[in-house]
Amino acid sequence: MNDWQSRVDAVWADESLSPEAVIAHIDRLAAERPADDAIALFERAGARDSAGIEDEAEHLYRRALEIGLDDERRTRATIQLASTIRNLGKTRESLAMLEAEYEREPRGPLHDAAAAFYALALVSNGKPERAASVALQALAPHLPRYTRSVTGYAREIAEEPR
Known part of the structure; x- marks a missing residue:
């Protein structure tokens, strides 16, 4: 898990990547994990959220929260989902x-x-x-x-x- 998370963190830290490239890299890394892996879903949601694809991010955040995340990621996912749905008009x-x-x-x-x-x-x-x-x-x-x-x-x- 640590190696996987380090590779995810490296994608987020690479400012040369376009939003589309971030999504592609994160999706490739997420594919290494089980389909219902909450952390992978959270990372996929964040990539879409950062790219302005809020409708896709919303579903992924909700699924990650439903499955369950550690406390820090749960807090982050809640904040990010709430921000996303605010942007979608669900104030x-x-x-x-x-x-x-x-x-x-x-x-x-x-x-x-x-x-x-x-x-x-x-x-x-x-x-x-x-x-x-x-x-x-x-x-x-x-x-x-x-x-x-x-x-x-x-x-x-x-x-x-x-």
Whole structure:
């Protein structure tokens, strides 16, 4: 598996490849694994997603999640699927998925990524104040100063009736 994943990672790292070439390389590597290998399906979905072929990516992400992924890939697949379906106009479903992921593990390694995509989904669903609040709360811990102030203001934005 490590050798296989290293070869997949090398495809993703090769910036000289066109989106079509990435798909072709990832598909060749995925063919080395069983047809229902969740990790291979996830990688195939990501290649299509990166190439802008969201409708194909959606099906592959859903299948990978259904079969089951390790925690990090599950989080990544959830974020990526939610972003994909937001682009396909399924904004309510995207929002629900991202809200659940955002709230699931507040201190997880991909929490800020979940927050970023959750904020985008909030904007797409007509909730820009809540989006700003989520984004600012994710940003606040990274500030060299004013963390407490920004966090307080971010919470205040979300609580103000509009």
